[in-house]
Every structure is written in structure tokens, then in C-alpha cells.
Amino acid sequence: MIRANDPHLHSWIEIAPESDFPIQNLPFGIFSTPDRDPRVGVAIGEYILDLCVLGRHNFFELIDFDPNVFHRPVLNDFIAMGKPVWRAVRNRVSELLRNNNEEISGDSELIRECLVLQSEATMHMPVKVPNYTDFYSSLEHATNVGTMFRDPETALLPNWKHLPVGYHGRASSIVVSGTPIHRPKGQTKAADQDTPTFGPSQQLDFELEVAFITGKETPLGQSITPYEAEEYIFGLVLFNDWSARDIQTWEYVPLGPFLAKSFASSVSPWVVTLDALEPFRVKGPEQIPKPLPNLEALGNRNYDIHLEVLLQPQHKAASTISHTNFKHMYWSMAQQLAHQSSNGCNIMVGDLYASGTVSGARQEAYGSMLELTWRGTQPLQLPDGSERQFIQDYDTVIMRGHCELNGIRVGFGEVRGQVLPAIQH
Amino acid sequence: MIRANDPHLHSWIEIAPESDFPIQNLPFGIFSTPDRDPRVGVAIGEYILDLCVLGRHNFFELIDFDPNVFHRPVLNDFIAMGKPVWRAVRNRVSELLRNNNEEISGDSELIRECLVLQSEATMHMPVKVPNYTDFYSSLEHATNVGTMFRDPETALLPNWKHLPVGYHGRASSIVVSGTPIHRPKGQTKAADQDTPTFGPSQQLDFELEVAFITGKETPLGQSITPYEAEEYIFGLVLFNDWSARDIQTWEYVPLGPFLAKSFASSVSPWVVTLDALEPFRVKGPEQIPKPLPNLEALGNRNYDIHLEVLLQPQHKAASTISHTNFKHMYWSMAQQLAHQSSNGCNIMVGDLYASGTVSGARQEAYGSMLELTWRGTQPLQLPDGSERQFIQDYDTVIMRGHCELNGIRVGFGEVRGQVLPAIQH
Numbered sequence: 001m002i003r004a005n006d007p008h009l010h011s012w013i014e015i016a017p018e019s020d021f022p023i024q025n026l027p028f029g030i031f032s033t034p035d036r037d038p039r040v041g042v043a044i045g046e047y048i049l050d051l052c053v054l055g056r057h058n059f060f061e062l063i064d065f066d067p068n069v070f071h072r073p074v075l076n077d078f079i080a081m082g083k084p085v086w087r088a089v090r091n092r093v094s095e096l097l098r099n100n101n102e103e104i105s106g107d108s109e110l111i112r113e114c115l116v117l118q119s120e121a122t123m124h125m126p127v128k129v130p131n132y133t134d135f136y137s138s139l140e141h142a143t144n145v146g147t148m149f150r151d152p153e154t155a156l157l158p159n160w161k162h163l164p165v166g167y168h169g170r171a172s173s174i175v176v177s178g179t180p181i182h183r184p185k186g187q188t189k190a191a192d193q194d195t196p197t198f199g200p201s202q203q204l205d206f207e208l209e210v211a212f213i214t215g216k217e218t219p220l221g222q223s224i225t226p227y228e229a230e231e232y233i234f235g236l237v238l239f240n241d242w243s244a245r246d247i248q249t250w251e252y253v254p255l256g257p258f259l260a261k262s263f264a265s266s267v268s269p270w271v272v273t274l275d276a277l278e279p280f281r282v283k284g285p286e287q288i289p290k291p292l293p294n295l296e297a298l299g300n301r302n303y304d305i306h307l308e309v310l311l312q313p314q315h316k317a318a319s320t321i322s323h324t325n326f327k328h329m330y331w332s333m334a335q336q337l338a339h340q341s342s343n344g345c346n347i348m349v350g351d352l353y354a355s356g357t358v359s360g361a362r363q364e365a366y367g368s369m370l371e372l373t374w375r376g377t378q379p380l381q382l383p384d385g386s387e388r389q390f391i392q393d394y395d396t397v398i399m400r401g402h403c404e405l406n407g408i409r410v411g412f413g414e415v416r417g418q419v420l421p422a423i424q425h
Numbered sequence: 426m427i428r429a430n431d432p433h434l435h436s437w438i439e440i441a442p443e444s445d446f447p448i449q450n451l452p453f454g455i456f457s458t459p460d461r462d463p464r465v466g467v468a469i470g471e472y473i474l475d476l477c478v479l480g481r482h483n484f485f486e487l488i489d490f491d492p493n494v495f496h497r498p499v500l501n502d503f504i505a506m507g508k509p510v511w512r513a514v515r516n517r518v519s520e521l522l523r524n525n526n527e528e529i530s531g532d533s534e535l536i537r538e539c540l541v542l543q544s545e546a547t548m549h550m551p552v553k554v555p556n557y558t559d560f561y562s563s564l565e566h567a568t569n570v571g572t573m574f575r576d577p578e579t580a581l582l583p584n585w586k587h588l589p590v591g592y593h594g595r596a597s598s599i600v601v602s603g604t605p606i607h608r609p610k611g612q613t614k615a616a617d618q619d620t621p622t623f624g625p626s627q628q629l630d631f632e633l634e635v636a637f638i639t640g641k642e643t644p645l646g647q648s649i650t651p652y653e654a655e656e657y658i659f660g661l662v663l664f665n666d667w668s669a670r671d672i673q674t675w676e677y678v679p680l681g682p683f684l685a686k687s688f689a690s691s692v693s694p695w696v697v698t699l700d701a702l703e704p705f706r707v708k709g710p711e712q713i714p715k716p717l718p719n720l721e722a723l724g725n726r727n728y729d730i731h732l733e734v735l736l737q738p739q740h741k742a743a744s745t746i747s748h749t750n751f752k753h754m755y756w757s758m759a760q761q762l763a764h765q766s767s768n769g770c771n772i773m774v775g776d777l778y779a780s781g782t783v784s785g786a787r788q789e790a791y792g793s794m795l796e797l798t799w800r801g802t803q804p805l806q807l808p809d810g811s812e813r814q815f816i817q818d819y820d821t822v823i824m825r826g827h828c829e830l831n832g833i834r835v836g837f838g839e840v841r842g843q844v845l846p847a848i849q850h
Binding site: 130131136146149150157158159162163165166167168169170171172173175182184185186187189195196197198220221222223244247250251252253254255256257258259260262263264289292293294339340342343344345346347348351422423 | 645648
């Protein structure tokens, strides 16, 4: 059998070399058009392959599942069918799109029916998220934030290298790329004031993250190991964990971030499967001290994903303000999920687990304005001559990510969000 | 019109004076029997009134809704129909159960069809919980915990009296009363050790809480005031926020409780509506400093609910180890929900918002073992001669709650859970 990741594969659909969506990727998402209600599609080049249509034409009849799951407004039901089904569907889609396959390419009417231009489609939240956790797994980010919020001596707290620190976030306010975000209001207290005030946040920030979506349940009370964890991961998305630093500073003790985060988080619409990312596995940073046995994860558990953040002032061009790589994360996704389940907490289909801000070692690789401007003390200079300490109204934040190896680029597309002024209630 | 809360109402069903479920209560829940799949019922005395059956017999035909929403395994669809519908259904049920009404009581076959003994039914999770928040709104509890985890000088952090501190919890592991809980495993570090270890928690605790369930959405970006907030609350349940203190101590900095809580929380099965609690409104404690205008909530915003915790060792009698009252909470539910939405975070139907541990001023009114035994230093003596620092395997924790005024008792029933040994994976 030809593997769906084979770098020698080509599609009968012409795909630009800089596209994030070659035949080796085939991410899943939910799209609609004026004529098609929300349904499951696969990105290929500039197109979306409508899996609903393919199901209706019996292109999946050799796979043991009901292709009506493609006619749903979220991926959850499809994901819940299990890895053998996702994998078989992706392999079958790969086969149908290969340049030597004529099942679709030989039928011009069918091509018109099953291919939709991405530019003519609306993308939706890929999953309904029953539970959302945000980790804090970049050593550089945790050190930077700890230095600013506390002091350099106690920047990294004693537990940090023993377990992947995380907290539960708000699932209701996770939105798909393109959804505008209203600047949050909140209670803040200036260092030189005795009492707090309430109003629009003055320190609105983004956090560059990668999140994984689970595709398999665990029963309450049971745990999984890091070695088992990858079997529970369906795929990955880019994640902007919008943060209000002034609200966070005042509210976060002793129970952690709450309203500083829960006003919105944004995800990219295409879920890149772990299968598609397989060629881009790399070893993570060495972990000293060695994790306890239940968190031990030898082998290549990190993924080499180039990440960048662009900032676009209104009516101006976007410019890159950060670029880093997901491979630097101290704690791997496998360790994060094993940790989440280690107390018996049950994993559900569609859960979203975000990495925490991905920051590299150098300043240009920091994944938040907090770090890039060192809490506003070193404003960013933008090409239009303006400067930023934090995010201003009408700014758009864009995050992109892709892997590249042997001439093959497997990408995530982007997650973008424009900030609108706070709503005056 | 006769009000459903009228203390002079009596039902044609005989109800013991000590029952939590007189005709003035009429809480909603989800039940099943060997012959009836999960569906909506109302508790009345020792019985459950099957609303599915009443809907089929057109007893709700004057109310503008589809009574098929009673044939669902959770209350969410019913709740989503809005307060006018919940209220009209409760009023109609009250009418049908009154001792002067013969629509049901005059038809012995119908009585057999629509009444089920609670002892013969299985109760289920009343709602599917899309989002769960845990507040920290008892002044006494926050002071006690702060004293133990930090020190008496900084027990109450500077933000505590300015906003209802809270954090997001894990929704997946919320279970209904009666579901056994496995002791969680986790990473802990003894004060006299340099490195952490992994194993079953040695400091398993309960937290006595009351939680409210929302019945109305807000759009993302918008906020509600405390005065509007009560319109969004469907009803209340008892809530046991199981906690592993040794895991919590090690993990909770800087992002708050995570695995110390996410292994399980238990709720009572009957949702007591805010309408049924109306006669038990009282003024809350005076708030000094005065909250900022967006959290201001004059009037009677607290509820006078007697609460107690019983501990039952295996094969022994249960004994009361704590009794307190919900009316002492510093921050009201209305303020909690207004705070949650103040940054634009959207509220969803079925969300669960827990109060935080309800502790009174005296030791016997403390709502957790942590406080009752002062972190294990003053073990509880039980009637069977044994003592407890924390919860042992096979112990059952039972929480009860009720209001009482003018001879009318409106109660919650109970939330109970037995602790089983940790699962060895």
C-alpha cells in the first residue's frame, strides 16, 4: 500500500508549492457555502473536498462506518468512530486525489460537485469542545512570565519541571478563526492605586499556542500512559489564547487565570491529523530531572512545526512579530494528556488541550506581547511607524504554522482575529 | 391565581412532614426505571411525577411548547425553552397535584401510569454541563484555607473582597449522587522530601457547596448585571467538590487547582428552581468595601438553606460532621454570574456554577475535612470509635440541604458518594 504521507505523491489537483495543503496533509474541517449546510470537508490546495458528496456517491463503501457522519456541523461524531475509521478515510481520500486515480478526476460533473474553492466557503468551529485545558509547557515562556509576575529568583516554581502545569479554561468562548473579538472589560488595580477600577482592558495580549483535539474517551477513574496517549489524539490546530494581562495580574491569586482568559480563544479551522504530522516527529528537550515513571516518554514525542505571529493594524499590511518552533516545548502532548488522566479524570471526544504559549529562547521567538515588549517596557516598532505595547482596537492578530521536510510542506493555514472595541453595556 | 409556593397548599399525595419534596418545591430531575428510559420527572413526596406521561396525555396543552422535551436524558432542551415555560410547567404541575384537583387524582389508572416511587427509580445527571466554574465565596473558608496554605497575615488576598474569586473546573468528571468515586492518584511532595512521588492521594477531602444551573444564554462579548443575573438561573443543586489536598498543595502554583479537583465532583439529582426558593431569600453579609458598580447587588440576594455533611464509614451508621447555612456566603450567586459575564464571556444553558466551600464561623460549621481537622492536626472522632484526618477508602460522604419557613420545608434531598480505592493501572 502507498502511504498517504509519501513525499512522491502528487494530486491531479494543481497545488502551489507554498500551499499548506498538499496531498500529504489532508486535514479535516467543517465548512459551508450558500448552497451547502455545514459539513465535513478536507482541505486540498486551494479547494475543499466535500466528504458529504463523496459519501453519497459511495466512495467510502469499503470502510465500515456510516458516511452520514460527514453531514454534521462538527467533527465529533466522525472522530468518535475511532482511529481506524479516520485513518481509513484519510487514506481513501489520498487515493482518490492521486494523479493516477480517475474515480473523481475522470468525471467533470463530479469534480464540480465535490470540490469547493476555500475562498468561497465559510469555515466553522471544527469540534464542539466539551472540555478545554491550557498547559504552560514552554520553559522559556514560564520563565519569562514568572520573572515579570514574580521575580527572576522564583520565576520557575518548584513543581514546573516535575509535571506539566496546566489549568482548566472556558470552553464556551472558543471561536473559529475570523471571528472578531471584543476587547474585554474587567477589574484591574494599578500598582500605585489603593482600589481597583472596572473598564476595558488596557493590556490585551495574544498567546501563540498549538492545541490538540482528542478522539477517544477514557472511563472515569482510569489513566493512560504517555505511550498510550498518542492513540487518543485526533489532530492539532493553531490556538490564540487571548489574554488580558492587567485583569490577570489582579485576579490570578490564588486560583489562577479566570476572566483574563475566558472572554475568547481562537482556533484555526483545519485539524491536521497526527498521521499527517508523523514525518515531522523530533526528540524534545532533555528533561532533567527525569520525570516520574507515569510521565516518562522516551522516543520522538515532539513535532517540528514552524510558527509565526503577524500583527496587522487596520488598513495596513501585516508584519511578522514573532517566529518560533513547537519542537522546543519542554513537555510533550503525550505527557500532557497522560498527566491530565493521571488522577482518573476522564478524557472526552473533542476535548481541546492547548500547549501554553510557545516561546523560543530569543526575544524574536517570544509568543506573546507580554514577553515581546517585556510587559510594555520595550514597545514593538511596526513597519507603518506606529508602536505597540499591547494589542490595540482594530488590530488583527494572525498566527500561522507549517512543517517542512524533503520538499513537502504540511501546514495549518492560519488563525486570525480582529480586536473590536469593548461593548458598552 | 394561587401561587405554587403558597404554604397553605396541600397535595392529594400524602407527604411526610419531614419530606424535602412537598407541593411547594417541585424540583426537576432525570430518572429512569426498568420500564422507562431516562426522562424528566418532578419529585413529590416519595414519588416522581413522570412529565413524559403527562405530556402524552396533553396536560400541558395550554403552554406554548413541545412536551417531547420531557423525553430526553438531560434537562437542557427543556431549560432552553426559557423561564416562562419552566414557570408555567411548574405552576401546572402544582395545580395538578393540589388536593382539590381531580384531573389525575380521579383516575386510578393514570395515577399508576404517572407516579413512580423514588425508591424504584434510578436518578441521572440532571443536565449535560457545557461549562463548570467553581467560586470561592465563603469568607470563612477563604480565610481558613489561606491561613493553612499560606499564613494568617496573608490569608485573604487583596482581590478577595473586590470580586468573587473563581476558576474554571472540569465538566467531564461531574457525576450524579450515588456514583462511587475512585481515590485519585497524583504527584505530591512531602515538606521534608526533596522530590515528589506518585501514588494514591493521602489527603482526600470533600467540599460542601451549592451550585446553580443557568437556563439562558448570553452572546459572546456581552455582560449582565447582578440584577439581571437571577433571570438566567434555572435552579440549584448540592455539590460535593471532591479535593485531594496533597495534590493541590504541590500543583496549585501559579495557575490554580487542576488535578486536585478534576477526578470527580458529585451533584444532587433534583434541581430546585429559583422560583421554589423565593420565600427563603435573605440579605447577605454586609460588603465592605462596597463592590464596584458592575457587581453591586442591593436587596435580598442570598438564600437561607440549612446544609449538613454526614460521614458514613463502611457498614456503620452515618453521623453529622458539619452543619452550616448557605446564607452566610459573602458573594451572592447574582454577583458570581455577573462577574463571570463581566468580561464578555458567554453563558450557556446547563452551565454549572458552584459556590465554593460553604463554611460558617464556628468549627462545627466548616465545610471540608481540611478545615474540620485543621489540615489533619485535629482528627475528627467518629461515633464508631474511629477517627479521621481525611476521607478513607469505603467511607461515604453525604450532603443534605433544606429551607424551612412557616412550617414549609423545601429541600434538596442529598448528594452522596462512596470512595473506592484507587484503580491500579
